[in-house]
Amino acid sequence: MDRMWALVERDLRRFRRSPTLIFVSMVFPLVQLLVLGYAFGGKLKDLKVGVVDQDRGVQAVKLREMFNAVHANARTFQTIDYHDERAAVDDLRNGRLDAVLDIPPNFSRDVLEKTAPRVALIEDNTDNFIEATLQGVFAPLLGAYNQPATTAARVPTAPTLAVVELYPYVPYIQYLLAGSTVLAIFVSAMIGGGIIYIDDKARGLHEGYLVTPITKFGLIFGFNLAGTIKAVIAGLVLAIFGSLIARIPDPFSPARLAKIALVDLATSLALISMMFLFMVRVNDPLVPRATFGVLNTLLFFPSGAVYPASAFPKWMRAISIADPFTYGVHAFKELMLKNTSLSAVAGDLTFLFLFAALMMAAATALFRRTL
Amino acid sequence: MGAIEVEKITKRFDGFTAVDAVSFVVESGEVFGLLGPNGAGKSTLIRMLTTLIPPSAGNARVSGFDIVHSAQEVRRSIGVIPQAMTSDLDLSLAENLIIFAKLYGVPRETRARRVKELLEAVELEQWTDKPVKFLSGGMRRRLEIARGLIHEPQVFFLDEPTTGLDPVSRVSVWEMLMKLKKERNLTILLTTHYMDEADKLCDRIAIVDHGKLVALDSPLKLKASIPGANILEVSFSPVPEGWLDTLKSLPDVARVTAVDHVFRVSSNNGPRTTVALVEAARGAGISLVSLSVQSTTLDDVFMHYTGRQLRDELQESAVYDPSFMYKK
Numbered sequence: 001m002d003r004m005w006a007l008v009e010r011d012l013r014r015f016r017r018s019p020t021l022i023f024v025s026m027v028f029p030l031v032q033l034l035v036l037g038y039a040f041g042g043k044l045k046d047l048k049v050g051v052v053d054q055d056r057g058v059q060a061v062k063l064r065e066m067f068n069a070v071h072a073n074a075r076t077f078q079t080i081d082y083h084d085e086r087a088a089v090d091d092l093r094n095g096r097l098d099a100v101l102d103i104p105p106n107f108s109r110d111v112l113e114k115t116a117p118r119v120a121l122i123e124d125n126t127d128n129f130i131e132a133t134l135q136g137v138f139a140p141l142l143g144a145y146n147q148p149a150t151t152a153a154r155v156p157t158a159p160t161l162a163v164v165e166l167y168p169y170v171p172y173i174q175y176l177l178a179g180s181t182v183l184a185i186f187v188s189a190m191i192g193g194g195i196i197y198i199d200d201k202a203r204g205l206h207e208g209y210l211v212t213p214i215t216k217f218g219l220i221f222g223f224n225l226a227g228t229i230k231a232v233i234a235g236l237v238l239a240i241f242g243s244l245i246a247r248i249p250d251p252f253s254p255a256r257l258a259k260i261a262l263v264d265l266a267t268s269l270a271l272i273s274m275m276f277l278f279m280v281r282v283n284d285p286l287v288p289r290a291t292f293g294v295l296n297t298l299l300f301f302p303s304g305a306v307y308p309a310s311a312f313p314k315w316m317r318a319i320s321i322a323d324p325f326t327y328g329v330h331a332f333k334e335l336m337l338k339n340t341s342l343s344a345v346a347g348d349l350t351f352l353f354l355f356a357a358l359m360m361a362a363a364t365a366l367f368r369r370t371l
Numbered sequence: 372m373g374a375i376e377v378e379k380i381t382k383r384f385d386g387f388t389a390v391d392a393v394s395f396v397v398e399s400g401e402v403f404g405l406l407g408p409n410g411a412g413k414s415t416l417i418r419m420l421t422t423l424i425p426p427s428a429g430n431a432r433v434s435g436f437d438i439v440h441s442a443q444e445v446r447r448s449i450g451v452i453p454q455a456m457t458s459d460l461d462l463s464l465a466e467n468l469i470i471f472a473k474l475y476g477v478p479r480e481t482r483a484r485r486v487k488e489l490l491e492a493v494e495l496e497q498w499t500d501k502p503v504k505f506l507s508g509g510m511r512r513r514l515e516i517a518r519g520l521i522h523e524p525q526v527f528f529l530d531e532p533t534t535g536l537d538p539v540s541r542v543s544v545w546e547m548l549m550k551l552k553k554e555r556n557l558t559i560l561l562t563t564h565y566m567d568e569a570d571k572l573c574d575r576i577a578i579v580d581h582g583k584l585v586a587l588d589s590p591l592k593l594k595a596s597i598p599g600a601n602i603l604e605v606s607f608s609p610v611p612e613g614w615l616d617t618l619k620s621l622p623d624v625a626r627v628t629a630v631d632h633v634f635r636v637s638s639n640n641g642p643r644t645t646v647a648l649v650e651a652a653r654g655a656g657i658s659l660v661s662l663s664v665q666s667t668t669l670d671d672v673f674m675h676y677t678g679r680q681l682r683d684e685l686q687e688s689a690v691y692d693p694s695f696m697y698k699k
Contacts, residue, residue, distance in 0.1 A: 006473035014461045017502075204455035208518075211421050211451040212474040213443050371423045 003214040007222030029184035037173025047077040047098040050088035057108025173246045178332035179305025184238035188231040193275035194288035231268035266352035267328035273359035299325045327351045374399045374558035380429035389415040391582040404573035405562040412582035413562035450519035454530040460504040475522035489517035509540025529561040566669035585676045594667045597675040598625030599637025606660040621647045
């Protein structure tokens with residue numbers, strides 16, 4: 001045990017004396033949380049919609065009043081009047097407008113005569129998000145416009161949907177926090193278990209260990225444990241500071257923190273042992289650096305950290321099932337967003353610990369105790 | 372029983388034989404040198420003996436333990452200083468030593484005392500708590516020597532201990548090694564391509580070339596084993612026809628070689644041959660351009676046994692050694 005702890009001690013002493021390393025492994029995921037959390041979380045506002053009213057009748061005015069109501073309340077879009085359809089479309093093409101709503105001549109007459117009245121929404125479909133948002137606003141607006149004016153009954157006669165939300169509103173930054181925490185653990189695993197491990201090997205430091213009587217398993221477990229401790233610290237720091245930034249309710253509850261620490265440990269062990277298996281036969285210091293980006297993309301995005309996995313194609317779902325990120329992200333989401341009991345994350349913990357044991361066994365089999 | 376017994380040990384890398392059936396015995400308390408150019412197979416040999424790479428054939432015993440079947444026992448009994456400096460730069464000297472004391476299983480109660488003693492022995496005690504990155508190359512090498520001795524090994528392996536050091540640091544490392552050897556009755560096996568180092572430190576020297584052991588004896592006996600106790604390097608102007616044969620016929624001359632108008636004359640009696648050579652030149656009406664007389668060196672020994680000069684081989688042979696390439 002003393003021999004194994006010597007490796008851990010050495011690694012932690014070096015880590016403590018390397019503020020740059022600490023900064024990189026913890027600050028990068030925090031920055032990502034802040035930037036992505038606020039970049040993806042907000043609703044679209046103040047989109048510019050050009051309105052070409054070629055009708056100017058009563059029905060067209062009624063429609064435009066409804067648009068103005070949206071502008072005054074939800075502020076999803078603001079309208080800009082155009083007299084010439086060609087000028088409006090030119091501005092749309094040149095990016096000065098996000099859409100053009102064209103009310104054709106005789107629109108009011110067609111409405112009254114019920115002879116297929118139409119308005120056209122001309123969109124810049126190179127931006128899917130704006131396109132979907134505007135369609136999402138204009139379709140119900142037209143629906144409301146089409147409803148006959150009636151007096152509401154005291155007791156509704158048609159069935160309605162009552163939505164009950166179990167938890168308070170979850171902004172996107174809170175949704176992303178679980179993923180960012182796992183990313184902090186991954187960055188730490190990549191630096192500690194990948195880059196530093198191979199650099200030490202190339203510098204001949206491992207040669208110094210190999211001539212000592214430490215066993216093969218002692219070496220592997222020592223390297224893994226040292227990496228895991230650093231990754232756990234990175235994960236905890238991210239979970240705590242990230243919770244404060246994302247305004248997670250009651251972030252310092254001891255029970256919640258204890259459960260988060262357990263998931264942190266399981267995720268760290270799984271990611272470090274996986275990284276060690278990947279690097280066990282590698283000698284070239286460029287390899288971990290070159291694979292960092294690929295591994296990050298391959299493991300982070302299919303995990304459901306930024307978008308639900310149920311929206312993925314089959315091949316991505318297959319990756320997601322084998323990806324330890326998935327289970328770490330799921331467990332952290334359960335604890336951070338819902339403060340569930342441990343039983344809700346028992347499956348994730350089982351997978352992560354089994355995955356770590358499997359990776360370590362494979363690494364032990366592949367590890368060469370010679371040069 | 373010798374401290375190190377090597378029997379027909381061989382290492383092949385993808386069809387290239389780095390060490391070819393080498394055998395020797397190192398007695399307890401002896402300083403044994405493996406002398407040869409880079410790529411000769413010295414590092415591969417030392418790595419096999421320190422259990423870092425398995426041999427392809429043959430066997431060896433270190434401190435009585437088989438290097439393949441009792442590798443852990445071998446590791447417990449040896450101290451190793453690899454060619455590359457492998458101390459952790461961010462840690463202090465004491466921390467580096469303590470960590471290796473733990474790796475070698477030194478009991479907790481003796482660790483601190485041993486660190487103190489060893490740092491005093493290598494004269495680095497005033498740097499105990501400073502990070503290794505502040506040390507010079509020679510000081511770092513002395514720290515590594517202390518590190519290799521932290522568990523009080525019986526046999527000490529050093530792979531090119533002074534490569535890359537300045538002349539002052541080299542002498543300092545030599546003195547340190549001799550002092551420690553005397554105090555601790557160590558058996559030392561070191562590799563080097565510096566002839567002066569081998570001459571100064573080693574009780575016996577094995578000359579290794581292209582993976583084979585070509586000569587083995589004490590420095591004095593190796594020098595005595597080649598013809599000529601002195602080497603005369605001489606050049607003339609002009610050089611008449613058949614002058615080489617004239618030089619060979621001079622008294623006490625054992626051998627003459629010529630490289631670019633410089634004649635290298637091995638003589639069993641330097642002063643007598645010098646006088647005869649000067650008279651022969653005067654008699655032939657030619658002038659002596661330069662003349663130097665030296666005692667036989669290990670370079671002459673190496674040249675005698677391998678047909679080449681050691682310094683000419685240093686760069687050329689480096690590319691053939693896969694274990695050397697691993698370092699890069």
